[in-house]
Structure formats: structure tokens, C-alpha cells
Amino acid sequence: MERIIDCPLQKHTDYYSSLLLCFSHLRWNFVFQRPQHILTRAAKNHRIIFLEEQIREDCSAPSLHLNQAGRFITIATPVLPHGTGESEAMEIQRHLVDELLASESYDRLVTWYYTPMALRFSDHIEGDLCVYDCMDELSAFKNAPPELVRLEKVMFGRADVVFTGGQSLYEAKRAHHRAIYPFPSSIDVAHFHRARQSIADPADQAHVPHPRVGFFGVIDERLDIDLVAYSAEVMPDVQFMMIGPVVKIDPATLPQRANIHWLGGKQYAELPSYLANWDAGWMPFALNESTRYISPTKTPEFLAAGLPVVSTAIVDVVRTYGAQGLVSIADADDVVEKLRDILSRPRGHHWAKTDAFLAGTSWDRTWEGMAAHMATASALKNVIPLRRGA
Known part of the structure; x- marks a missing residue:
């Protein structure tokens, strides 16, 4: 599989041993909202790879397009040829993610999900911590995939900690996980x-x-x-x-x-x-x-x-x-x-x-609260970091 760098990735001497791989149904450059606010702050402690949903193009072979969105934030977009079947598309993306992780050096891997649909090609990844940031009830949105409800149940079983995008959503989901916390919309x-x-x-x-x-x-x-x-x-x-x-x-x-x-x-x-x-x-x-x-x-x-x-x-x-x-x-x-x-x-x-x-509301405080719950979840899981990647 080809890795295409659409713009030069920034070189830096600082090294964060923690890699956060985010699976998102939203594109980084669509609307600047919750994922961007949170992950730009998470980038102070983690290197971020933001994996967007696939796009289809007139091309002869699949590839992974990489762009830099910040010093420690890389946007990865799987590009598949038109006509690729759904089952084949999942296998291709599984392979692209494996190659991407194999090319990275890190001591600790955090997988961060905005959509359970990404489990179709990432359920084999064993990270040190799994986070599900449930920002919306996606199953209620127009054109929601029928499989979404089932995969969210799988997501609750995999996640070490769950966040919700509001109080009402927390109340609807809290019975599904032992470590779930509401983080409503915040503000810069x-x-x-x-x-x-x-x-x-x-x-x-x-x-x-x-x-x-x-x-x-x-x-x-x-x-x-x-x-x-x-x-x-x-x-x-x-x-x-x-x-x-x-x-x-x-x-x-x-x-x-x-x-x-x-x-x-x-x-x-x-x-x-x-x-x-x-x-x-x-x-x-x-x-x-x-x-x-x-x-x-x-x-x-x-x-x-x-x-x-x-x-x-x-x-x-x-x-x-x-x-x-x-x-x-x-x-x-x-x-x-x-x-x-x-x-x-x-x-x-x-x-x-x-x-x-x-006065008591900010995206900085939101991230600090999330990071504290992540640290607790890691301690309870008794994570032992292992050196991975290149």
C-alpha cells in the first residue's frame, strides 16, 4: 500500500512516547468542533494520528494520504479506488492501519473512537488504553448504518473509559459502562x-x-x-x-x-x-x-x-x-x-x-478532566508499556 504525503510532515526533536490513534467519522477540515478542540489539547502529551473515513477516487491502487494539521497531529485519509466492494474496503483499511502503526515508534498506544463503525477494520488492535468519546447519538442521525447499534455494544465492551458529549446522552448511556463520564460542549x-x-x-x-x-x-x-x-x-x-x-x-x-x-x-x-x-x-x-x-x-x-x-x-x-x-x-x-x-x-x-x-468552562478544563479519568483507567488496567513499531 502506498503512503502519500500531501504536504511535508514537520520534523521535530521532541518525542512523545504515547501515540493516540483516533478513528473519526468527521473530517478534520470539515467543521472545527469537539474532536479538534480536544485533540489539539491532547497533542500536548501525545502524538496524534487522526484517521478519517475512507474516500473514493479514480486511482489504480489504494493509498493512505497523510497531512500535517499541527506539530504533533497527522491526518491520515484512506483513499480507495471506485468500485471497491465493502468487504474488500474493510480489509484494505485494516492493512493500511497495520502498516501505519508498524511505521511508528511509540511506547504506549491509546485508541480513541468517535465512531464504533471503525471497529469493522480495527477490532484487532490491542492498545494500552481504549477511549470512546460518544459525542452524539449517531444511530439517530439521517442515513445511519444499521450496524451502528450492534457495534456500539461491542465498543462499550472494549472501551476502558467512555465520555459523552452531554448530560442527556450520559443518562441514556450510563448503564452500558462502568466508567462513563459526561463532558458537555465547552468553549474557547x-x-x-x-x-x-x-x-x-x-x-x-x-x-x-x-x-x-x-x-x-x-x-x-x-x-x-x-x-x-x-x-x-x-x-x-x-x-x-x-x-x-x-x-x-x-x-x-x-x-x-x-x-x-x-x-x-x-x-x-x-x-x-x-x-x-x-x-x-x-x-x-x-x-x-x-x-x-x-x-x-x-x-x-x-x-x-x-x-x-x-x-x-x-x-x-x-x-x-x-x-x-x-x-x-x-x-x-x-x-x-x-x-x-x-x-x-x-x-x-x-x-x-x-x-x-x-468562567468555569473551557476546552482546557475538559481535556484535563478527560486526561484524569484516562490516568485512572490506565492505573486500574495496570498497563505495562511495551516498545512497539519501527
């Missing part, structure tokens, strides 16, 4: 605090009048498209700014009105400049199986940016933020009233309360 406060300052309006929204109500995130079956259309129709003077890639739904089904602006995906670094020029944030999530256990990362990000927020009744948002009076909870019957109310208030009126609430 400094990054989003920039939106409280005066920042030039990005070119693609500079022409849009105020007031502006904005959403950012993946636009998929979790978004209540009908609520977006209704809100724009009954509030023609309000501009609805919608940022994010469209996946799993037909873009042609998105409502089109003069006051709805579909701006597409943006880089994480660009978000503060958009939020700085909005008047309010909103989270018009549908209330369905795919949103039952979500803990939207954008909730604390909106708040850190200084925006008042209206959200539909997502359980973890209601419990954590609605109960504290930090987010206004609405549905189709009162969304106009709730949006009008927050738009009528001075933008900074809630900052002191918001900042006090967010």
Missing part, C-alpha cells in the same frame, strides 16, 4: 470574546441591513427548516444569517426569501467577525430523534461572543442555559415574541451574568 472564551469588539463586517454580509439574527453550524436534518421559513416570513424586517455547510439534505429544499442569507461554510477563525456584526443568535433546531441528545457547542460560543440567544427546546440547552436565564427558549408559537424581545435589549446587558457562568 478568548476566541469568541473577539466578537464583543468592533470588527470589520465580512464582505458577504456587509450589504445586509440590521437587525440580524444568525445561526452557524452544520445545516442538516437537525435544523427546523419550516421554523426558519416561518420566522423569516412573519419578520420581514429581520435578516436571518445562516452559516454552515449543507449536508444530508437537498440544498434546493432550503427556504429562499430576501431576508434569509445562506452564506455557506466558514473557517473557525472567521466566525468572530460574523458574530460581531449580528444582533442576536438563534438555534432553530428541530425537535426529533436526531436532536434528542445533542449539546450544541454553539450555545456557549454565542454567549461568549456577547450575543443574546433564542433556542428551541433542546433538552441540554433548556437544563443548562434556559434554567439560568442565559438562553431564551422558544417554539413556533412564540418565536417572534422571543426574538423581538432579545432584539429590543442592549447587546451587553447580560454579559456579567454570562461571564460568571462561563
Whole structure:
């Protein structure tokens, strides 16, 4: 199998004896979210290999494409020829992972899973510690593989420690593992605090009048498209700014009105400049199986940016933020009233309360908490490091 390095891997003299191999259903360069926040911090103590899902190309033979995402973070993408059968694809990926590990030098291997589906080609790997970071109820998402539920049961049997992406998800999963801990959505406060300052309006929204109500995130079956259309129709003077890639739904089904602006995906670094020029944030999530256990990362990000927020009744948002009076909870019957109310208030009126609430929340603390549970799990497992690899 060919290893293709798409950009030069950085050379360094520091050596981390611990290698963390992450299996992810999300691509590193798709949307900067939980996996990226956590693993960039884990890279302070581990070398990271982030193995993405396979892609198919017009090629004669399979290969593994490698890119550097940080000093100690390598993105590995299996590339398979079009027409490769599913069973063959699993065997190829199994071989690619084996070759990748054989080429690495490490004393300790941590396997980290975001998707149990990766067990189809990695269940033979015996790491020193196995972590399952269950960030979503993937089985409830559109087009979820039928095998996912069965493989998650296998995952619970293999994992030494399990984390969940929110409190509701923890409550749904806690009976399945002896060492499971909730780590809800967190926040890079400094990054989003920039939106409280005066920042030039990005070119693609500079022409849009105020007031502006904005959403950012993946636009998929979790978004209540009908609520977006209704809100724009009954509030023609309000501009609805919608940022994010469209996946799993037909873009042609998105409502089109003069006051709805579909701006597409943006880089994480660009978000503060958009939020700085909005008047309010909103989270018009549908209330369905795919949103039952979500803990939207954008909730604390909106708040850190200084925006008042209206959200539909997502359980973890209601419990954590609605109960504290930090987010206004609405549905189709009162969304106009709730949006009008927050738009009528001075933008900074809630900052002191918001900042006090967010003071104890950060991705740094999230990683520190996870690392502590990993250390405990390792001690209980009585890991004896063995030298492996090249």
C-alpha cells in the first residue's frame, strides 16, 4: 500500500512516547468542533494520528494520504479506488492501519473512537488504553448504518473509559459502562470574546441591513427548516444569517426569501467577525430523534461572543442555559415574541451574568478532566508499556 504525503510532515526533536490513534467519522477540515478542540489539547502529551473515513477516487491502487494539521497531529485519509466492494474496503483499511502503526515508534498506544463503525477494520488492535468519546447519538442521525447499534455494544465492551458529549446522552448511556463520564460542549472564551469588539463586517454580509439574527453550524436534518421559513416570513424586517455547510439534505429544499442569507461554510477563525456584526443568535433546531441528545457547542460560543440567544427546546440547552436565564427558549408559537424581545435589549446587558457562568468552562478544563479519568483507567488496567513499531 502506498503512503502519500500531501504536504511535508514537520520534523521535530521532541518525542512523545504515547501515540493516540483516533478513528473519526468527521473530517478534520470539515467543521472545527469537539474532536479538534480536544485533540489539539491532547497533542500536548501525545502524538496524534487522526484517521478519517475512507474516500473514493479514480486511482489504480489504494493509498493512505497523510497531512500535517499541527506539530504533533497527522491526518491520515484512506483513499480507495471506485468500485471497491465493502468487504474488500474493510480489509484494505485494516492493512493500511497495520502498516501505519508498524511505521511508528511509540511506547504506549491509546485508541480513541468517535465512531464504533471503525471497529469493522480495527477490532484487532490491542492498545494500552481504549477511549470512546460518544459525542452524539449517531444511530439517530439521517442515513445511519444499521450496524451502528450492534457495534456500539461491542465498543462499550472494549472501551476502558467512555465520555459523552452531554448530560442527556450520559443518562441514556450510563448503564452500558462502568466508567462513563459526561463532558458537555465547552468553549474557547478568548476566541469568541473577539466578537464583543468592533470588527470589520465580512464582505458577504456587509450589504445586509440590521437587525440580524444568525445561526452557524452544520445545516442538516437537525435544523427546523419550516421554523426558519416561518420566522423569516412573519419578520420581514429581520435578516436571518445562516452559516454552515449543507449536508444530508437537498440544498434546493432550503427556504429562499430576501431576508434569509445562506452564506455557506466558514473557517473557525472567521466566525468572530460574523458574530460581531449580528444582533442576536438563534438555534432553530428541530425537535426529533436526531436532536434528542445533542449539546450544541454553539450555545456557549454565542454567549461568549456577547450575543443574546433564542433556542428551541433542546433538552441540554433548556437544563443548562434556559434554567439560568442565559438562553431564551422558544417554539413556533412564540418565536417572534422571543426574538423581538432579545432584539429590543442592549447587546451587553447580560454579559456579567454570562461571564460568571462561563468562567468555569473551557476546552482546557475538559481535556484535563478527560486526561484524569484516562490516568485512572490506565492505573486500574495496570498497563505495562511495551516498545512497539519501527
